[in-house]
Amino acid sequence: MKKYDIIIILFILLISFFSYLIYQNQVSNNPLRAEIYHYSELVETVPLDQGIDRIFSVKENENVIFHLFINGNICFEESDCPDKLCIKTGKISKPGQFAACLPNGLLLKIVSADYNNRDVDIIVGN
Amino acid sequence: MENYEAYRLTGNMSKTKVMIFTGLLFAIALILSLVESIFPVMPMVVPGVKFGLSNIIVMYAIFFLGAKEAYLIAILKAIFVFFTRGFIASTLSLSGGLLSITCMLLISFLLKQNISIIGVSIIGAVSHNIGQFIVVSIIYVGISLWYYLPVLLVAGIITGLLTATMLKILLPALKRLV
Numbered sequence: 001m002k003k004y005d006i007i008i009i010l011f012i013l014l015i016s017f018f019s020y021l022i023y024q025n026q027v028s029n030n031p032l033r034a035e036i037y038h039y040s041e042l043v044e045t046v047p048l049d050q051g052i053d054r055i056f057s058v059k060e061n062e063n064v065i066f067h068l069f070i071n072g073n074i075c076f077e078e079s080d081c082p083d084k085l086c087i088k089t090g091k092i093s094k095p096g097q098f099a100a101c102l103p104n105g106l107l108l109k110i111v112s113a114d115y116n117n118r119d120v121d122i123i124v125g126n
Numbered sequence: 127m128e129n130y131e132a133y134r135l136t137g138n139m140s141k142t143k144v145m146i147f148t149g150l151l152f153a154i155a156l157i158l159s160l161v162e163s164i165f166p167v168m169p170m171v172v173p174g175v176k177f178g179l180s181n182i183i184v185m186y187a188i189f190f191l192g193a194k195e196a197y198l199i200a201i202l203k204a205i206f207v208f209f210t211r212g213f214i215a216s217t218l219s220l221s222g223g224l225l226s227i228t229c230m231l232l233i234s235f236l237l238k239q240n241i242s243i244i245g246v247s248i249i250g251a252v253s254h255n256i257g258q259f260i261v262v263s264i265i266y267v268g269i270s271l272w273y274y275l276p277v278l279l280v281a282g283i284i285t286g287l288l289t290a291t292m293l294k295i296l297l298p299a300l301k302r303l304v
Binding site for chain 1: 233237240241242244245248249252272273275276279280282283
C-alpha cells in the first residue's frame with residue numbers, strides 16, 4: 001500500500017459520494033409515486049405529493065390496507081399475513097424503497113414519476 | 127510498482143513462447159470467469175457486481191508480458207463471450223476490458239514508483255465498471271442508471287483490493303508456469 005493507492009481510494013469514494021448526492025438532489029425535485037404490484041402485476045399507482053391522509057386497499061386483496069400520509073410517506077397499515085413483515089417495514093418515502101407482503105403477493109415500491117417503466121432484461125457480464 | 131523484476135518474463139522469451147503463454151493465460155482467464163459464475167450467491171451480491179477474477183490474469187499480462195498481450199487477451203475473451211453469451215454481453219466485456227487495460231497502463235505509467243499493485247487493480251476494476259456503465263447507457267437510452275454509479279464505484283474498490291491480493295498470492299504459482 002503506497003501513498004497514491006490511498007489517494008486513489010479516497011478519490012473514488014469522494015466521487016461516488018458526490019454522485020450519490022447529485023442523484024438524491026435530482027430525484028427529490030421530481031414528484032414521486034408509489035406503485036402497488038399484485039403478483040408482479042401493477043394494480044395501483046398512487047402519487048405521493050397529494051397532501052392528503054388516505055387509507056385504502058386494492059381490489060385484488062381487501063385484507064391488506066395501505067396508509068398514505070400527508071407528508072408523502074406510505075406504508076402497510078393492516079394485513080392478514082402471519083409474519084406482518086410488511087407492517088414492520090414501516091413508512092417509506094424515498095425512490096427505490098419498497099415494502100412487500102410476500103404471503104399475499106403484494107409489493108409496494110416508490111419510483112420517481114418520470115421513471116419510464118421499461119423492463120430491463122439484461123445480463124451484465126465481464 | 128514494487129520491484130517484480132524477478133517475475134518479468136519477456137526479454138528472454140521467444141516470440142512463439144510469448145504467444146503460447148498468452149494463449150495459456152487466456153485459457154486461465156476463461157476458467158476463472160467460469161469459476162466465478164459457479165460461485166453460490168454471495169451476500170453482497172448486487173446485479174452486475176462480480177469479483178472480476180479474470181482481471182488477475184489481465185493484470186499479470188500487463189505487468190509481465192506487455193500491453194499488446196493484455197489487449198489480445200481482452201479481445202479474445204470478448205469473442206469467446208460473443209459465442210457463449212451473445213452480442214450485448216460481448217460488447218460489455220470488450221468495453222470494460224479495453225477501458226480497464228488502458229486506464230491501468232496509464233496510471234502505472236504516470237505514477238510509476240508511487241503506486242502499488244493495489245492501486246492499479248482498483249483503477250482497473252473501477253474503470254471496467256465505468257466502461258460497462260457507459261455502454262449500457264448508450265445501448266439502453268433513457269434508462270435511469272445514475273443511482274447505480276456509486277454502487278459500481280464502491281464495488282470496484284472492493285473487488286480491486288481482492289484481485290490485487292489474490293494476484294500477490296498467486297505470483298509464485300504463475301512463475302512456475304513458465
